[in-house]
Amino acid sequence: MNQGETILNPGLGWTLLITFGVMWVGLGLYWGRKSKSLEGFMLAGRNVGIAFGSATAMATWVTSNTIMVVPQFGLKMGVWGLLAFTTASFGLFLFAPMASRIRYLMPRGFTSGDFIRLRYGKVAWSVFLGISFFYSMAWLVSMAMAGGIVLEALAGIHYKYGMSLILLVCVLYTLVGGLYAVIGTDFIQSIIILIGIIVVAVAALSRIDLGAAYDVSVQTQPALFNALLPIALLSLFNNMFFGFGEVFHNNVWWSRAFAIRKKVVSKAFLLAGLLWLPIPLAVGFSALFSNSLGINITDIDMAGPLIAGELLGSAGAVVLFIVIFCSLGSSIDSLLAATSDLLAEDVYKKMINPKVDDQRLRKVSTYIIVGLGVLTWLICLPRVGSLMAVLFFAGPFVGSAVWPVVTGLYWSRSNETGAVLSMVIGSSVGLYAYFAYGWYTASLIATIVSMLITFTAMGLSKTKFQWNLLSEGESA
Numbered sequence: 001m002n003q004g005e006t007i008l009n010p011g012l013g014w015t016l017l018i019t020f021g022v023m024w025v026g027l028g029l030y031w032g033r034k035s036k037s038l039e040g041f042m043l044a045g046r047n048v049g050i051a052f053g054s055a056t057a058m059a060t061w062v063t064s065n066t067i068m069v070v071p072q073f074g075l076k077m078g079v080w081g082l083l084a085f086t087t088a089s090f091g092l093f094l095f096a097p098m099a100s101r102i103r104y105l106m107p108r109g110f111t112s113g114d115f116i117r118l119r120y121g122k123v124a125w126s127v128f129l130g131i132s133f134f135y136s137m138a139w140l141v142s143m144a145m146a147g148g149i150v151l152e153a154l155a156g157i158h159y160k161y162g163m164s165l166i167l168l169v170c171v172l173y174t175l176v177g178g179l180y181a182v183i184g185t186d187f188i189q190s191i192i193i194l195i196g197i198i199v200v201a202v203a204a205l206s207r208i209d210l211g212a213a214y215d216v217s218v219q220t221q222p223a224l225f226n227a228l229l230p231i232a233l234l235s236l237f238n239n240m241f242f243g244f245g246e247v248f249h250n251n252v253w254w255s256r257a258f259a260i261r262k263k264v265v266s267k268a269f270l271l272a273g274l275l276w277l278p279i280p281l282a283v284g285f286s287a288l289f290s291n292s293l294g295i296n297i298t299d300i301d302m303a304g305p306l307i308a309g310e311l312l313g314s315a316g317a318v319v320l321f322i323v324i325f326c327s328l329g330s331s332i333d334s335l336l337a338a339t340s341d342l343l344a345e346d347v348y349k350k351m352i353n354p355k356v357d358d359q360r361l362r363k364v365s366t367y368i369i370v371g372l373g374v375l376t377w378l379i380c381l382p383r384v385g386s387l388m389a390v391l392f393f394a395g396p397f398v399g400s401a402v403w404p405v406v407t408g409l410y411w412s413r414s415n416e417t418g419a420v421l422s423m424v425i426g427s428s429v430g431l432y433a434y435f436a437y438g439w440y441t442a443s444l445i446a447t448i449v450s451m452l453i454t455f456t457a458m459g460l461s462k463t464k465f466q467w468n469l470l471s472e473g474e475s476a
Contacts, residue, residue, distance in 0.1 A: 007317035013155020016318070017162070020325050021169040024185055028173025031184035038358035041178030041365065042110065042341045043259040048183055053260035053268035056183040057092060058275045059190035059330035060252060063139070067324050068146045069391065070280045071307060074287030077235055082287075085280040087240035091247035092273035096266040098248070099257035101409050103265055105470045112254040112405075113346035116419075118470050119408045124419040128404075129346055131397045131423060132249060136339040138394035139246075140332065140376045145383060147328045154317050163380050166325070170332040171373035175366055179259060182333045189326035194275070196323035200316060201282040207311045208286065235440040238395070242443035245398030248405045251338040286311060340368040395443035396430025402447050403454040412464040418457025426450030 035041040048056070066085070073081035106115060112132065117125040148163030173181050247253050260268050286307050312320070344365040349356055356364070400423045407414035430446025 007314055008155040008321065010156040012318075013151060013157050013321065016155075016321055017151065017157065017165060017325070020322070020329075021165060024169055024329055025173045025176075027185050027188070028175075028177040028181035030177075031180045032173075032177025034180045035178040038362050040180060041362055042337075042345075043255060044179040044183055046259055046261075048256075048260045050260075050264040050268050050271070052183050052187050053256065053264065054271035054275065055190040056186035056330075056334070057253070057256055057269055057272035059186040059193060059326070060256075060334040061088065061092060061272065061276050061331075062190075062193050062279060062327045063143055063331040066280060067283055067320075067327055068150065070284035071287040073235070073280075074284040080233060080236055082281055082284045084236035084239040085284070086277055087236060088243035088246075088280075089273045089277040090240060091243035092269050092276065094244065095247045095253055095257075096269035096273070098406075098409060099253075099260070099269055100262075100266045102254065102257045103262045105409070105467060106258075107262075107471060109254075109258055109470075110345050111342050112249060112251045113342055113350075115254070115408070115470065116404075117346070117350070119414075119465065120404070120416040120419045124404070124416050124423070125346070127420055127423050128249070128401065129342070131401055131427065132251065132342060133339070135246070135250065135394040135398050136252075136335055136342075137372075137376070137379070138391065140335050140339075140372065141379050142391045143328055143332050143335075144376050144380045147324070148380065148383070150321075150324050154321050159383060160381060164377060166328055167332070167373050167377050167380075170329055170336060171369060174333045174336045175369050178365075179255065179337050182337050183259070185333065186330045189330040190275075192326045193279075193323055193330070196319050196326075197279055197282050199319050200312065200323070201285075203316050204286045204311050234444065238440045238442065238444040241399050241402065241447040242392070242395045245395070245400070245402045245443060245447065249398055249401035251342045252334050255338045255341060336369050336372055339372055340365045343368050389439065392439040392442065393434065395439065396434055396446040397427045399430055399443040399446035400424075400426030400450040403450045407454055407458065411458060412467070413458045413461045414454065414465070415457055415461045415463065418454045418461070421457065422450040422453040425453060 034045070037045075039045060066088075070082065070085050073085050075081075077084065102109070102115070109115065113125060113129055116128040144163050144167050147166040148159035148161075151157040151162030151166075152159045173185065177184070256268075257265055344361055348364050348368075349361060353360075404414070404419040404422055408419065426446045426449045429449045430442045433445040434442035
């Protein structure tokens with residue numbers, strides 16, 4: 001199969017797109033009936049169990065980037081590239097005990113911004129909000145782009161139409177149901193994703209003669225199997241720290257920490273990490289053998305759909321179509337909900353209108369969800385850059401937030417000066433590395449610089465934070 005060809009008939013593609021879109025909106029309306037209060041809309045009543053909790057965390061982390069970018073890692077960096085992507089599961093594993101700590105320190109907290117504001121003060125809070133919003137938009141844009149790209153590759157649906165409809169569906173059911181709708185649909189989407197990926201992996205294994213494909217690939221692309229390939233080794237650690245930054249700082253995961261029952265929150269994140277761990281390997285291993293399959297890949301973003309089409313044909317393409325649609329929905333809805341919570345609670349309520357009541361704040365949240373959807377759509381219209389470039393551009397920023405969050409949760413000597421300088425200088429140095437050395441160094445360098453500054457400031461500090469301050473007025 002060559003680029004420019006489509007696997008599915010456009011009519012079938014539109015049918016699948018509309019059918020699943022209507023289904024998700026309908027389910028959003030169904031689960032949204034529970035979202036009567038502000039706490040219900042934002043945090044699903046703080047009563048999510050382990051099954052739904054682990055499912056929403058796993059499904060949210062199976063993004064379009066998992067499905068679309070993993071094959072790019074395989075094509076560019078070989079075996080180590082695939083392993084590098086699996087390190088994103090470490091973020092979920094390490095966040096598990098952090099989630100329990102968060103619930104203990106902030107039993108009535110709403111957002112990650114609440115923690116930074118109470119722990120470090122308003123300057124650090126402002127810097128953190130800027131980082132979080134920038135990252136959330138980069139993630140939203142990369143996923144919306146991926147949706148348009150894959151629909152065009154698989155079914156010939158024009159990029160702009162596919163991208164627009166996916167965003168519209170996610171905005172609608174998040175709007176009507178809040179986090180209840182997000183978690184409910186994520187549960188179904190997680191089941192579909194797991195079944196679909198197993199089907200795709202088994203079908204691919206049955207179609208590839210691994211021995212013959214390995215011989216051809218080793219002769220034509222030996223670097224892909226080089227255990228000491230420098231760029232691959234750098235990308236492994238870069239991706240790992242990027243994953244830490246993504247999970248540790250972003251309100252997507254903090255909102256789940258506040259929403260899942262306190263007794264099971266740690267177990268839910270551990271289970272989500274275990275479920276997610278093998279997915280990148282299952283999705284991306286066939287990319288190692290694309291050269292032996294005679295696949296002509298001229299646009300790196302098309303790698304996943306082209307390889308799937310060559311190996312699996314129309315039936316496999318239908319499965320891939322559904323899996324990607326579910327992975328897009330489960331991530332975009334989570335980002336819309338969590339980012340709107342952050343902007344409504346931390347910006348509108350804390351900075352603009354402190355006396356706002358819950359009913360008005362819920363309306364503001366819905367306006368923000370619509371605004372985020374429109375902003376993402378406008379940015380995606382011209383299709384800016386490759387998925388990998390868009391995603392990892394945010395790496396330096398989230399990497400710089402790792403240590404202020406971790407030390408802020410566990411060390412009383414962590415302080416505002418260290419938090420502010422580590423985020424500002426870490427982001428700046430990491431961004432320089434992104435352009436000077438490559439995307440595969442940016443998060444790693446930003447995290448290291450942030451660590452050095454954070455611990456230096458802790459060593460020089462003589463003050464100790466009083467932990468009870470985190471629970472005082474946290475939702476005020």
